[in-house]
Amino acid sequence: MSENMSGEEMTTFTKIPKQVEEVLEKCDLSTSRRNFLKSAGLLVVSLATGVANQAEGAAQAAQAAPGLYPDPNFRQLDSWIVIHENGTATFYVGKTDCGQGTGTAYRQMMSDELDIAYDKTSLIMGSTHVTVDQGGSGGSDGVQVDGWPMRRTAAEARRVLLELASKQLGVPVDQLAVSEGVITVKANPSRRVTYGELIGGKRFNVTLTGNNINATTGVAKVKDVQDLKIIGKSPQRYDIPAKVDGSLKWAADVKLPGMVHARNVKPPVAGAKMISIDEASVRDVPGFIRVVSKGNYVAVICEREEQAIRAARQLKVDWQKPAAPAFPTSEDLFKFMRAAKPTSSSDPNVEGNPDAALAGAAKVVEAEYDFPFQGHTAFSPAHALADPSNGQMTIYTNDMKSYGMRNGVAEFLKIPREQVRVVWMEGPQAYGRTAADDAGFEAAYLAKEVGRPVRMQWTRQEETAWDSKGPAFTFKMRGGLDARNNLVAFDYLAQAADYNHIGYNEQDTVLIAQLMGIRRATPASGGGDGPDDMYAIPNRRTAIQVVGMPMIWETPLRTGNLRDPNGPQVTFAAESFIDELAVAANADPVEFRLKLLAASTTDDPAFKRARSIAVIKAAAQTYGWDTRSSRKPLGAGNILTGRGIGYCFRGQTVIANIVEVDVNRRTGHVWVKRVVCAHDCGLVINPEGLRRTVEGGMLHALSRTLHEEVKFDTEKVTSVDWNSHPSLTHLDTPARIDVVIVNGDPNPNRPDLPHYGAGEASCKPLGAAVANAIYDATGVRLRRVPFRDARVLAALKSANVV
Amino acid sequence: MANVTLKVNGKTHTVDIDPSTPLLYILRNDLDLHGPRFGCGLGQCGACTVIINGVATRSCITPTSSVKSDITTLEGLSKDGALHPLQQAWIEEQVPQCGFCQNGQIMTAKALLDKTPKPTDAQIREGMARTLCRCMTYYRIQAAIKRASQQIAGIEPASDKKEVVA
Numbered sequence: 001m002s003e004n005m006s007g008e009e010m011t012t013f014t015k016i017p018k019q020v021e022e023v024l025e026k027c028d029l030s031t032s033r034r035n036f037l038k039s040a041g042l043l044v045v046s047l048a049t050g051v052a053n054q055a056e057g058a059a060q061a062a063q064a065a066p067g068l069y070p071d072p073n074f075r076q077l078d079s080w081i082v083i084h085e086n087g088t089a090t091f092y093v094g095k096t097d098c099g100q101g102t103g104t105a106y107r108q109m110m111s112d113e114l115d116i117a118y119d120k121t122s123l124i125m126g127s128t129h130v131t132v133d134q135g136g137s138g139g140s141d142g143v144q145v146d147g148w149p150m151r152r153t154a155a156e157a158r159r160v161l162l163e164l165a166s167k168q169l170g171v172p173v174d175q176l177a178v179s180e181g182v183i184t185v186k187a188n189p190s191r192r193v194t195y196g197e198l199i200g201g202k203r204f205n206v207t208l209t210g211n212n213i214n215a216t217t218g219v220a221k222v223k224d225v226q227d228l229k230i231i232g233k234s235p236q237r238y239d240i241p242a243k244v245d246g247s248l249k250w251a252a253d254v255k256l257p258g259m260v261h262a263r264n265v266k267p268p269v270a271g272a273k274m275i276s277i278d279e280a281s282v283r284d285v286p287g288f289i290r291v292v293s294k295g296n297y298v299a300v301i302c303e304r305e306e307q308a309i310r311a312a313r314q315l316k317v318d319w320q321k322p323a324a325p326a327f328p329t330s331e332d333l334f335k336f337m338r339a340a341k342p343t344s345s346s347d348p349n350v351e352g353n354p355d356a357a358l359a360g361a362a363k364v365v366e367a368e369y370d371f372p373f374q375g376h377t378a379f380s381p382a383h384a385l386a387d388p389s390n391g392q393m394t395i396y397t398n399d400m401k402s403y404g405m406r407n408g409v410a411e412f413l414k415i416p417r418e419q420v421r422v423v424w425m426e427g428p429q430a431y432g433r434t435a436a437d438d439a440g441f442e443a444a445y446l447a448k449e450v451g452r453p454v455r456m457q458w459t460r461q462e463e464t465a466w467d468s469k470g471p472a473f474t475f476k477m478r479g480g481l482d483a484r485n486n487l488v489a490f491d492y493l494a495q496a497a498d499y500n501h502i503g504y505n506e507q508d509t510v511l512i513a514q515l516m517g518i519r520r521a522t523p524a525s526g527g528g529d530g531p532d533d534m535y536a537i538p539n540r541r542t543a544i545q546v547v548g549m550p551m552i553w554e555t556p557l558r559t560g561n562l563r564d565p566n567g568p569q570v571t572f573a574a575e576s577f578i579d580e581l582a583v584a585a586n587a588d589p590v591e592f593r594l595k596l597l598a599a600s601t602t603d604d605p606a607f608k609r610a611r612s613i614a615v616i617k618a619a620a621q622t623y624g625w626d627t628r629s630s631r632k633p634l635g636a637g638n639i640l641t642g643r644g645i646g647y648c649f650r651g652q653t654v655i656a657n658i659v660e661v662d663v664n665r666r667t668g669h670v671w672v673k674r675v676v677c678a679h680d681c682g683l684v685i686n687p688e689g690l691r692r693t694v695e696g697g698m699l700h701a702l703s704r705t706l707h708e709e710v711k712f713d714t715e716k717v718t719s720v721d722w723n724s725h726p727s728l729t730h731l732d733t734p735a736r737i738d739v740v741i742v743n744g745d746p747n748p749n750r751p752d753l754p755h756y757g758a759g760e761a762s763c764k765p766l767g768a769a770v771a772n773a774i775y776d777a778t779g780v781r782l783r784r785v786p787f788r789d790a791r792v793l794a795a796l797k798s799a800n801v802v
Numbered sequence: 803m804a805n806v807t808l809k810v811n812g813k814t815h816t817v818d819i820d821p822s823t824p825l826l827y828i829l830r831n832d833l834d835l836h837g838p839r840f841g842c843g844l845g846q847c848g849a850c851t852v853i854i855n856g857v858a859t860r861s862c863i864t865p866t867s868s869v870k871s872d873i874t875t876l877e878g879l880s881k882d883g884a885l886h887p888l889q890q891a892w893i894e895e896q897v898p899q900c901g902f903c904q905n906g907q908i909m910t911a912k913a914l915l916d917k918t919p920k921p922t923d924a925q926i927r928e929g930m931a932r933t934l935c936r937c938m939t940y941y942r943i944q945a946a947i948k949r950a951s952q953q954i955a956g957i958e959p960a961s962d963k964k965e966v967v968a
C-alpha cells in the first residue's frame with residue numbers, strides 16, 4: 001500500500017488528514033512571504049534565498065501561507081523585489097514560463113536594472129498569493145509589455161539603494177558608483193556598502209505609482225540601451241538543470257497527505273445526456289471512494305491512481321445520444337463551412353475599389369484554401385491538484401493564467417476569492433487555452449465535494465479529443481495583375497469555424513460547467529483575421545466571417561486560443577496566394593514581395609515596412625537565394641527539390657522564413673530539410689534563448705503543416721492519440737536551421753527599438769513557405785493543410801508528376 | 803495486492819501493490835521518482851522511459867510484476883554527483899523548452915549511445931524516431947546527442963549548428 005494513506009489519522013469532519021493540519025499549524029507566520037508583504041519591519045523571508053528552484057519556492061510559499069489570500073499590492077516595491085542579507089535578490093513577477101525561457105529573460109531584465117549579478121538573483125512566478133497579478137502568460141507579451149514594470153521597479157529599487165548608501169556613507173548620490181550589488185564612493189572605492197548591508201531582509205516601504213499594473217513605476221528611469229549589461233547576453237536558462245537531472249517537482253508531481261486520484265468519464269459521443277450511473281459496477285475496485293456527477297459531468301475518485309484508471313474504465317453509465325448530429329464529418333467540413341450561414345460577418349476592410357480593379361486587370365488569379373481544426377494536444381494530458389484544507393482552496397497547476405484560474409474557480413465554486421490561491425508550477429507546453437484550465441476547475445470541484453486533496457489527470461485520449469481547438473478556416477481569394485504584372489487588387493475572404501470561442505478560465509465556459517448544463521446567454525462571437533503584411537496594394541478588400549458547428553456546447557470541437565491564434569491559418573493562405581500571384585507574374589517570389597513592400601514609402605511608428613524589407617533580404621541572403629521564377633522544368637529522379645518563402649508580422653515582430661523541401665514523387669513524402677528564419681523582435685533580451693524559441697515555434701508550425709488535423713465523424717472526434725493524431729518526429733527534423741536575428745530598422749537615424757514579443761511569430765509564415773517550396777519543386781499547388789503523404793501523392797498523381 | 807520488490811537506481815524497495823499496475827505509477831507515486839513522466843499511457847510517446855537491462859523501456863505499459871531486473875531512471879544517470887555526459891550536453895545545448903518530454907529523450911538517447919556509441923545522423927534520427935516532443939526541440943536534441951557521443955569518445959565537442967547574426 002502506498003505510504004501516503006497508511007496509518008493516517010483523519011479529523012472527523014473535514015477528512016483532512018491530521019498531518020496536513022499540523023503542517024499548516026506549524027507554519028511560522030512571521031516567516032511567510034505573504035506576511036512579509038503585509039507587515040513592517042525586519043523580517044526574514046523563508047523562501048528562495050539565493051538561487052532557489054522557482055517552482056519549489058512557489059510550492060514552499062504555498063505551504064507556508066495558510067489563511068486568507070489578499071492580492072499582493074503592485075504599488076509596493078516590496079511586492080516585486082526582496083534583497084536578502086547575503087546580498088542576493090529575489091524577484092516576484094506575475095508571469096509564467098511556458099518553456100520559452102521567459103523566466104530567465106525577466107531575471108536578466110530586473111538584474112540589469114537593479115545592477116546586481118544575474119547569478120545572485122532568483123525569480124518567483126505566477127502564484128497568486130505571493131506575486132502581483134500580471135495575468136500569467138499569453139499573447140507573447142511577457143517581454144514586450146510586462147517586462148516594463150519589471151524593469152521600472154528594479155530601477156526604482158536601485159535608486160532607493162543609492163539614496164540609502166548616500167546617507168550611510170555621507171556622500172551625494174552622484175558621487176557614488178554601483179556595480180553588481182556593491183555601491184562605492186567614486187573618489188575612494190575602498191568606501192563601500194553592499195545591497196545586503198543596506199536593506200537585506202528589510203522592507204523598502206516604497207510606494208509606486210501607475211493606474212494599472214503595466215504602468216507601475218517609481219521615480220527612477222530605466223537604463224538607456226547602451227548602458228544595459230545583462231540584457232542582450234545569453235545566460236543559460238536557470239530551469240534547465242533540474243529538468244535534465246530529474247529533480248524538478250512539476251505541477252504533475254505534487255503529492256499531499258490524504259490526496260486522492262480522480263479520472264473523468266466523458267460522454268462517449270458529443271452532446272450525450274447522462275441518464276443513469278450504475279455505481280455498483282465499480283464498488284469492487286479497491287480504493288474506490290466515490291462517483292461524483294452533475295448533469296453530464298461524471299468523475300470517479302479512488303485512493304490510488306491505477307485504481308481511478310480502472311474505475312473510470314469499468315464504470316457503467318447509460319448515455320443517451322443526441323437526436324441530431326453534432327457536426328459534419330471532418331471530410332465534409334469545408335463544404336459545410338462554405339454553405340453555412342455566417343453567425344457574424346464583420347464589415348470588410350476596403351481600400352480603393354477592388355471590384356473595379358479586378359474587372360480591369362490584365363490577369364485575375366483565384367484560389368481557395370482550407371485549414372482544418374487543430375489541437376494543442378499538450379505533451380502531458382491536463383492535470384491539476386486541488387487542496388481544500390482549512391476551508392481554503394489551493395490549486396497546483398501549470399495553467400499559464402493562474403490569476404484567471406483563481407478568479408474563475410472562486411466564482412464557479414461560489415467561494416470568496418480571498419480563500420482561493422493558485423500555485424503555478426512547471427508543466428507541459430501551454431501554448432494558449434489548453435485543457436489545463438478545465439482540469440484545474442475539475443480538481444477544485446471534486447476536492448470541495450470530497451473534502452480531500454484531489455489530483456485530476458486527463459488521459460491521452462481525453463486530451464487529444466477534448467482539448468480546445470484552433471478554429472478551422474476556409475479562404476477565397478482573388479488577385480488582379482495589370483499588364484506590367486503589378487499586383488493591383490487583392491480580395492480576401494476568410495471564414496473561421498470559431499463561433500462560441502471559449503476564453504480562459506471562464507466559470508461559465510470551462511468544460512465542467514458546460515457539461516453541468518451551464519449556458520451563457522450570449523455565446524462568444526468568435527473571430528478570424530486578415531493577413532498581416534505591409535504590402536502596398538492599391539485596391540484591397542479583407543472580409544471575415546464566422547460560422548458555427550451545429551452543436552456549440554459540450555462539444556469536443558470547442559475553439560480556443562492555440563499558439564498564435566489564427567496566424568498559421570491566415571498566413572498559410574495569404575502567403576500561398578501571394579506566391580500564386582508571383583507565378584502568374586512570372587516573377588521571383590522574393591523580388592515580387594520586395595516590390596510590394598517598396599511600393600509604399602509611408603512608414604508606420606515601428607518601421608514595420610522597412611523592417612519587413614530587411615528581414616526578407618536577410619533571409620534570402622542567408623539562404624543563398626538565386627533570383628528566378630518558380631515556373632521551371634520538373635527535375636528528374638524520385639526526389640524533387642524546391643525552395644519557398646513566407647513572410648508576415650505579428651504585433652511589432654517581423655519575420656521571414658525560407659525553406660527547402662525534398663518531395664518524394666513516388667511516396668508523396670515531404671521533408672523540409674533546411675529552414676532559414678530572419679526574425680526581428682526589436683531589442684533581444686537573450687539571443688540564445690530566442691533562437692531556441694524561434695526554432696520550436698517553426699517546428700511546431702511544421703508539425704501543423706505536415707501532420708496535424710483533428711478528424712471526426714458526425715458524433716465524436718476520432719483523432720485520439722499519437723497514432724490517430726500524428727505529430728512531428730525526429731525523422732522530420734530539418735538537417736539545418738539558421739535563425740538570423742535582424743535587429744531593428746536598418747536606418748541608423750531612427751531610435752532603438754524596444755523589446756517585442758517572440759513566442760508566437762515564428763509559427764506564422766512557415767506553412768506557406770513549405771507550400772510554396774512544394775510548388776517550386778513539383779509545380780503542384782497544395783491548398784489544404786496538412787500535407788500528409790497520401791494527400792501530396794494524390795495531388796502529384798492528378799497533376800501527372802508521378 | 804502483493805509485495806513486490808524492485809531495484810531502482812541501486813536501491814531495493816518493497817511495495818504492497820496490485821502487481822499488474824504499470825511500473826510508471828509505482829515509480830512516481832510510491833517511490834517518488836518523478837524523472838519518468840506520464841505522457842500517454844499507451845507506449846506512444848516515450849515520456850515514461852526507464853532503462854531495464856540496457857533497454858529503453860516504456861514504463862507506462864510495463865506491468866510491475868514483469869520487471870525482473872534492475873531499473874535505472876533519470877535520477878539514476880548521474881554518478882557521484884556528476885551529470886551523465888548526455889545531461890551535460892542537454893544543458894550545454896540548452897535543449898528543453900518546457901522539458902516535459904526530456905526524460906524520454908535523454909533515457910532513449912542513453913540506451914542508444916550505450917549500444918551505438920558513435921551514431922550517424924541517420925542512426926540518431928531512427929533511434930529517436932518514436933520519442934516525441936511537442937515543443938519540437940528535436941533539432942537541439944540531435945545536436946546534444948552528437949555532442950555527448952563526442953564527449954564520451956574524448957573528442958572536444960563542437961556544436962555543428964551554425965548560427966548567424968545579421
Ligand code: FES
Pocket residue numbers: 839840841842843844845846847848849850851860861862863
Ligand atoms: S507515457 Fe509511456 S510512452 Fe507515453
Ligand code: FES
Pocket residue numbers: 099379428429898899900901902903904934935936937938939
Ligand atoms: S520540451 Fe516540451 S514536450 Fe519536449
